Amino acid sequence: MTSIKPFGLRIQSEIELPGCVNTDSTPDVIIRLGGVPKNLHNPKLTLACTQVSPDSFLLSLDNIARYLVENGNSITIEPVAGVGEEEIRLFLMSSVWSALLLQRGILPLHGSCIRVKERAIVIGGYSGNGKSTLAVALMQAGYPLISDELCGVTISENSQPLILPGFRQVLLWKDSLEKLGIESHGLLQTRPNIEKYILPLEDSDTIEPVLLGGLYILSVINTPTYQVIPIHGISKVSMLVDSTYRVKHVGGLGLNVLHFKQCTGIAKSIEVKNIERPTYPFDIPALVRVITEDFSC
């Protein structure tokens, strides 16, 4: 297995991460098991499970673990006794990792990312609309999958947005696996009693950052037709803001100004489109046809 650097980061971790081998050189991020406080001192933002201040991010899950992310280079995890590594990893690789990326000035977009020729295309949209399912269907159609769930965008020296390839796995509900013709037998569940499975991805030929070309927001509507609607002007910026992973944390980290600048800058150089699909049926081949036809436009 190739040693990957998820999101371009050298990792040293006491918890195994898919496809990652601990770095031999100076790590960018150290992940260790240890004591984590129950509260942050005077957080700027408190949500139901998270507390956020400019240098620190705390995620508390009563029956899983507490996670503390500091200064963009340190994650400490205090698991609840008896909790399996899959469950600890699940939250580490989503909300916790998005906070780490924000602290490092990397914009985390909520979506799945594929490569179309030399450009990265992010598929965003609300949870449940079918982002990961569409991304895997596109992968089956020959488009390499670069990232799922969390897509890290950094800005190059010449002000171009680049996608940093993420973890080599996709999470899919049982219903989606069946629709995609993938056998769930043998796949690990994200958590006991949740019918969501971890589909490991093969080693990628995409290990270097890829120029971000577009963002498609997948939405669901009650009409039988498909539509691809280009978005223009300031609406592109608000689509990027809305697509930021757990966007409320941005304010808690004191990064509103930087975040807005990043979204404005990215909006200038990418295409943003809304892609609407009927609520029912979720016809994956039809959706793949619609989006791939649009790729070739």
Next chain:
Amino acid sequence: MLRDDIKEQGHIVWFSSYPKSGNTWFRAFYTNLIRNLDKPAGVNELEPRLLAGSRNLFDQYTGIESSDLNENEIERLRPRVFEIISREIGKEGNPVYMKIHDAYTKTSLGEWLVSPKATKAALYFIRNPLDVAVSFAHHNSCSIDKMIEKMGDENYALNFKANRIGNQLKQRLTTWSNHVTGWIDQLGDRLHIMRYEDMVRDTLNTFTKAVNFLELPNDGERIQKALRFSDIRELQKQEEQYGFKEKSQSAASFFRQGKSGSWREVLTSSQVERIIGDHGEVMKRLGYLNEKGELLF
């Protein structure tokens, strides 16, 4: 009345109902009343936009993905989510309007799901269960007998699928009777009942009472205009033209007849008996049956 003298209260004003009981009609009226424009508000832009069962809302205010949690964990966090929304959006002291279909129940930790700390007041919409059975069966594209069974099922919930996710969280309805008594017995004079049959036959007076309860501008002309703009024919016309995003995927249309008493043309006598058998006590209490057991609507 929107009282300020109650300890442990928040800023959320609930627009609450068992489904198909007039909540959406009132939202159309409310939207037109507050916007006060010279043409009807779009049926897909109804206020309040906050929907208690929205998965995205939950994810935003917990800081994590609800799709990584089991149903019990989600339910236990929902009171916190409502409290944070109340605190964040209502921080200037403004009421936060939110639509809700959940029953007034306790979580597995014994807490009220509809957190009293988040609640300021509630409008509760109620409709003759004989008409609800017809309308809800149409909405769900199921048989009336099946619908009657669900209306008497303590475990009945909206949007529960174990093997996939949708845009909405599981929302427990319990039985029609429990839904009604759960809400109307809890909030005392902070709850105002809107009976669908009164909304139909004594429209101006019934809607004006709600306007007064909500302490919205009581301007006769403005109320009349909002009623015209939210008339069932206007809603049907717009649904035909643009579709309605809140329609269930299987129903032919959301806005059907907007009448009361249409059960008389549809239900068999045994179906009527069954509904009265299940819900007669609450029907008496709300004036749908008289002391002799005769139907009044």
